[in-house]
Amino acid sequence: MSLTHTQIIDEAEARLIQALIFNDIKSLRRVVHPEMVFTDESGQTYIGIEKIPYLNPSVLSLHGREIRSRNITFFTNIAVVNCVEKRTGAYLNILFEREFRINRVWKFNGRQWQLIAATLVLLPEVASEKQCSYK
Numbered sequence: 433m434s435l436t437h438t439q440i441i442d443e444a445e446a447r448l449i450q451a452l453i454f455n456d457i458k459s460l461r462r463v464v465h466p467e468m469v470f471t472d473e474s475g476q477t478y479i480g481i482e483k484i485p486y487l488n489p490s491v492l493s494l495h496g497r498e499i500r501s502r503n504i505t506f507f508t509n510i511a512v513v514n515c516v517e518k519r520t521g522a523y524l525n526i527l528f529e530r531e532f533r534i535n536r537v538w539k540f541n542g543r544q545w546q547l548i549a550a551t552l553v554l555l556p557e558v559a560s561e562k563q564c565s566y567k
Contacts, residue, residue, distance in 0.1 A: 441504055441511045441538060444545045448536075449497055455489045465539070465546040473532070473554040494521040500531065509540040516555070531555040 435443075444463055451459040461481065470484050471477045478484045486492040502515035513536045520529045537549040 437506055437511070438504055440545060441513065444538060444547075445513065445536070448547060449494075452487075452494045453496065455493075457487075460487065463545075463547055465541065465548045468547055469549040471551045473552050492521060492523055494519060496520045511538040511540075511545065512536075513538065530557070 447459060448463050450456070451463065464481050466481055467479060468481055468484075469477065469479050470486075472486065481487065496519070498518040500516040500518055502513065505512045505514075513534075515534050515536075516531055517534055518529070518531050520527075522528070533553040533555055535549075535551045536547055538545045539548045
């Protein structure tokens with residue numbers, strides 16, 4: 433039984449996140465194109481897997497993620513994944529638990545899907561009713 437395109441991208445996304453959580457650089461290099469373009473939440477753009485500081489475990493340690501919503505759109509040999517993820521981890525040794533809007537672009541390259549671009553946007557925290565003092 434062959435997998436659907438969506439199932440294949442689901443598996444590629446799972447391998448990517450597992451490689452990030454376990455800091456498995458060898459697996460990461462298999463799913464990420466060497467000249468990947470990454471834009472972080474501050475708007476800084478990095479070109480090339482070697483230049484992305486978030487792949488250094490002393491900068492970012494991802495502990496887990498929960499997919500809140502996700503949409504996958506295909507354009508022949510390109511797959512665009514738009515999702516909202518709740519991520520937990522440590523950034524510069526400071527623990528965090530936040531939601532991010534993430535856009536990842538995958539390209540079928542030779543015999544496999546590779547991540548060629550990603551954008552990460554930090555979503556604002558929602559203030560609770562108790563924190564609102566303007567009523």
